[in-house]
Amino acid sequence: MNKTANRPTMPWSASPALARTVEESRLDPRANPESGTTELDESFLELTTYQGREFQNYSLENSIYFGPVDDVIGVDISPHMKPDDTPENLWLQCNQVDDLNRTFTFPPNHFDLVHSRLIASGLHRQRWPRYIRDIKRTLRPGGWVQMAEMYFNVQSDNGTITNDHALRQWSSRYARSIEDVKDPRVAMNLGNLLTSAGFVNVETKLINIPLAAWSNDPRMREIGSLNRLNVYRLFGSLALYPLMKRLHMSREEFEVLVAQARIEVDNLSLKAYFPLYVSIGQKP
Template sequence: MGPPANSPSPPGSGDAAVASPKSAVGSGNGDELEASAVQNAIEADDTADDHVDDSASDAAYESDMNSTGSTSVSSSVRDYVFENNRRYHKFQEGRYLLPNDDAEQEREDMKHAMCVSLCSGKLHMCPLENPQKILDLGTGTGIWCIDMGDEYPGAEVIGLDLSPIQPSWVPPNVRFMIDDVETEWVDPPNSLDYVHGRHICMTIKNFPRLAAQAYTALKPGGWIELQELRFKIFCDDGSAPEGEGYGYTKFINLAMAGFRSFGFDPLVMENNKNMLIDAGFVNVEEKIWKVPIGAWPKDRTMKTIGIYNRSLIMDGLHSVGIKPITKGLGWSEQEVELLLVDVRKALMDASNHVYYTFHAVYGQKPGGS
């Protein structure tokens, strides 16, 4: 059973198609990765097992997932709404389409550990020097803020989010605020050393305005950094079916169309570098990592990342897709679940040597010493 008659058709293969194997880094149809920005290569393991236990490598990330602290967070907005058996934020209801329940929080913390591992243990890529005040946009569970507070004990680290889901005990230099980053910022001009946003492409509708507000709030010489997963599937060796022949690509196309119907651009990171330049930032750089999906890489670290990434995707299919596809495109929950059967089969097939990419773009406000 397909979507209702009035549901928009899925976008064409130009939106999130499996890239052609003609190029090691893209399709030749506008999907190329800037080779000089790519930080890693992935070699396939021909002996990869389709049925690797996605929980087998939990211990490798356990130290990254556990954080302790010493100062309680002030209580704030605590109301929630429930839909499709998932819990969502109440403050500014509808601004964020993903749930904020325990399952999604665990997935977000796992995504944090995966991204830090992908970046060789680094929490940021820009060359920070003795930052005094750091702002994290869309902080989620607050795990990045907590780790940054530990790494920079002399800095004040502030996490901003719509949901009050952060831990009640954090390092003494870390605090959280419940607010909408798309409203007017309360930070005085020239007051911040570093503005960070990760996985916020499905939260922000006006990125140029956000960049302008960050520019004003940053001190001369301060940095902004935006880190995003780019939901566009690549395959360098032709092992995966092209276009929507690969089930996960069909899901991505539908979910992205659903997000766009709410006014979000899930592929905004494709223009983040130019956006920061247009906002007036200098020393703008972009770094790109290939993120494998599944156990197919030969390199042990990349294989572990691939297993974790597949688990993140599998666990997040419902949370990422249910609201955009049902509310945005008019599908029923049952139709979405039927779609996910083929998506899960594609994801568990290790013969599909597919990946998407992780982008870190950073720039500096002119001036400073």
């Protein structure tokens, strides 16, 4: 969450000088910092340095917006995720201030940018409309929200994954095990939720994230290579409790399913991927 002092986000065209800097900064090595979002799509979130200050500029298609990066507040479930070395303008609130399933404690009109990522497995399904309204309430007029959620339903880029594959069985069982309390398909509905909450200029982008290095595109192949270990761990961690406690799978059955799913990830001919949905919206 970005907090700035009376500096709302705005179209880059409002400042011709900054607009030129946005284009020039694409050659600046600082313009593409290592973060999960920029690695997935550099045009969606980048940094621009202008007159000694850093600005976030993010776009879908040809619309580019920017906002200064002054103070950042991070909310996470666990303090173990806190890095050893944090910037001076970053404050982390870990499992002590805000439970995202409850009404935000942040004051109204407080942030210029709220970034929400990969919380679907922890947010109650009935909470989503209120959660997004809370985001809108804490944003200043003209501020932006950026939401990114993975749909954990393994797909195939060439249609070769069937219901008989462990990847598909893992996906369907995981969704079935949580759908009464969580919304495993909320990623596909982010744009509608933002619109229903009263956000404007809502746009959504779908990015297919490869589970291994099967893509012909060098950049996506690198992402798949880096993602492989994440996926290996995710199969065993994300679904352990839901499948064993809620679907009553035995430990042996669960481990066999996970092991087979991992083998299929390494079968590059299946071209397996997870759909990632990224939506943005602006508070009027």
